[in-house]
Amino acid sequence: MKTVHERADVVPLLAEIFRELGYEGTSLSRITERTGIGKGSLYHFFPGGKEEMASAVIAEIDAWFEHAIYRPLRNDDVRKAIAAMWTNVNDYFRSGGRICLVGAFALDDTRERFSAAIGNYFTRWIDALGAALTRAGCTGEEAQALAEECVSGIQGALVLSRALGDKTVFTRSLETLARRLDAAVQ
Template structure:
């Protein structure tokens, strides 16, 4: 029996391949090998090739973060949205076992190809968190600094957890950041 795929079924598979191999390492041959989907089918869904595949993955990540992190931080009760952000980030990054693909793309030559999507990801996260922090009582300058520190801390914790093969680094870092924001919003 042949499996019939939809484009939406393929995007998460591509995301994990890009996370594991990077943009340059994810050749079309390796993508077909790891997904089991033929080149013709991949080009049917992604006529623009690997660049379109990576763009679809970044759009999918953006949609998830918009729904689970940015919108709640901008619109919901500030303290509840911040608490939900920590839980969602922990789940999304699998307690530090899953790299941030957007962050990884920002660090190599791929950045130029997807600079707008990469920059928007970080800008929107910082802005949304700053907004929640201000609604929770922080002055704008402090809220901006804390938001930047938190996003930096999450990204750094992901790198360090991966480098040390120790997810507890990520867990401890996120807990420390959450306590810092909690103390700032009392």
């Protein structure tokens, strides 16, 4: 028997593996082991090998954030977009049970391979949130500082809640950050 896949279905599976094992920790045999997809298929979908697989994963993550978080922050009603951001972030990271792959890649020298994509992801997040806060009446400086603090805070909460094995650390941090934003937009 032979299962037929397509590239779009494979990327999310790869994402979870990279998330769990890191870039260096993810081997082709582990991918096959966990997904049942052999080397033949993997190199058919991703001729560039492991690096192209990780690139595809990052691109998909980026697209998801662009659609679910950045665009609403730039275009929609500020308060609604910010509220949506918090629930989407909480869901996406499974209340701290799932890490941010982009943040994880930034920590070791995997960063060198994907530095442009990594920088972009965070820059656009901060800028979109900053723009929303500016629209809500914050000064440029204030907005930028608050946005940076939120994005940074989310990353820290992911690290800490995973280190302590305690999801409540994550949800609690999110609530604190949300309150701080609410105060700024009144």
